[in-house]
Amino acid sequence: MGTSGVYFSFDSGTTWTQPTYTGLSARGCLGVVGNTDPPCTPTVGPIGTVPNYFENGLVSDGDPAVAFGPTPGANGSFSWDNGDRLYYANLTANTSGGGVESFRGFEGIGVSSTDDLAAAASGDNSAWTNPKIISRQSSTTFSDKEQIWADNASSSPFFGTVYVCWAAFQGQEKSPNAAPAGLQVAVSRDGGATWHQHAVWGAANNGQRNPLDGCTVRTDSNGGAYVFGIGTVSQAGHQAFELMSRSTNGGGSWRKPVPVAGPVTQPGVFDPAQGRPTIDSVAGARSDLAPAPSVDIANGAPTGNDATDRIVMSFVSGTLAQPHVFFTESTDHGATWASPRAIETAGDRGFYTAPAISPNGTDVYVVYNAFTSPYHADTSSPNTLVGVVKHADAGGSGTGAFSELHRGASGDAQGAARTRCRPSSWAIRVRGRFPDVRGSGVERREERRRLLGDRRLAGVAYHGRHRRASGAAAGLRAVGNSNIYGGTYADPTP
Secondary structure, rough: OOOOOOOOOOOOOOOEEEOEEEEOOHHHHOOOOOOOOOOOOOEEEEEEOOOOOOOHHHEEEOOOEEEEEEEOOOOOOOEEEEEEEEEEEEEEEEEOOOOOOOOOOOOOEEEEEEHHHHHOOOOOOHHHHHOOOOOOOOOOEEEEEEEEEEOOEEEEEEEOOOEEEEEEEEEOOOOOOEEEEEEEEEEOOOOOOOOOOOOOOOOOOOOOOOOOOOEEEEEEOOOOOOEEEEEHHHHHHHEEEEEEEEEOOOOOOOOOOEEEEEEEEOOOEEOOOHHHHHHOOOOOOOOOOOOOOOOEOEEEEEEOOOOOOOOOEEEEEEOOOOOOEEEEEEEEEEEEEEEOEOOOOOOEEEEEEEEEEEEOOOOEEEEEEEEEEOOOOOOOOOEEEEEEEEEEEEEEEEOOOOOOEEOOOOOHHHHHHOOOOHHOOEEEEOOOOOOOOOOOOOHHHHHHHHHHHHHHHEEEEEEEEEEEOEEEOOOOOOOOOOEEEEEEEEOOOO
């Protein structure tokens, strides 16, 4: 049981495999449409989700995020020579039933890791550590929307440090008195064995001010750590802005968040079916976090030697009729930012987006989803959704114009279950540390890095939908499937 899946690739994203682990499984509980299925009790069996949760009284509960970092050695120091460690973070709940709570509250943040990717990809539960609840929990805490990052440039004095950011809602999220405790960041300096939690912004009542939410965390070549999110600013009439907080001491303390772009507007219309804004149709795709920022930094990983530390950001803002995909950047560690510019292809209604910049700062890629059909207040018309990949060259004068590298096949989002795909959970990597870690030793890694650099490839994954079937006679659309698409693209201007 659980909802946090995991796939592996050992050829730079060309092919992917989903391992089968053992855990509490409901695969034998599949039935038919209707209410005539007999009761079914999950049993220990095959699972396709991240392992070792049921055994620890937990359930993997979605919003997954992954990050690669160096493995610590016997003396605790980090080096790529020790190998790669894969960290997996996600929302985590207590296993229902039994009356035993592994942690307090509604949702916590669980993190596990593996140093043996081959064994993990083959379905070996023991290749993974047991999940650790890293969020401080109370009986009313709902931790949500986490992201994870490992400082992956060996030039950094905090090389190997792992950061996880999330929003901690104190009280049930829908309560009128809910008071999010600002943005939280947990830091581990020992490969995930221990964690220290810090509040980036203080608590506030939802009706007065919205603290940071929808976070992204990244590091530069000098060890600077940056957390970004969206929140309202009292001095600006409680309008929403993209906000940034920075740490220069390895996450020990964080500066007060400052606005870097905005104001931004949440595209969408209130949906009575789910009580949240939607962008495509009734009971459609949630758009409440569409403006949340996604960020990447040219930190020169894995060595940091050729870093420019250019920071690139993309986000969605606009109206229901025309939400835009915006791009902005900073070349001075976030002190100043370029004016945001819309970069979507004409006719696209931007939905979610994420950028990536090559470690040496020469190439920028942006991926986004877009609805190409207008909003409609029914569930019978198609909600056409498409994934787009764009590229631009970056240099001293800034990032140039974006051109379209790839445009996926259109799918019908109405044919799949409603989803809220976090912007930062999209995977996009450029000339960096791809999941192919079969080589050992720094020479092998440097060779792989040079090859990727010469080819200037971008490995991209984006969320897409395809309709399986149509219930035209009944005026309904059959439940379909959600797909994750991947691609590798050569630099069009090498």
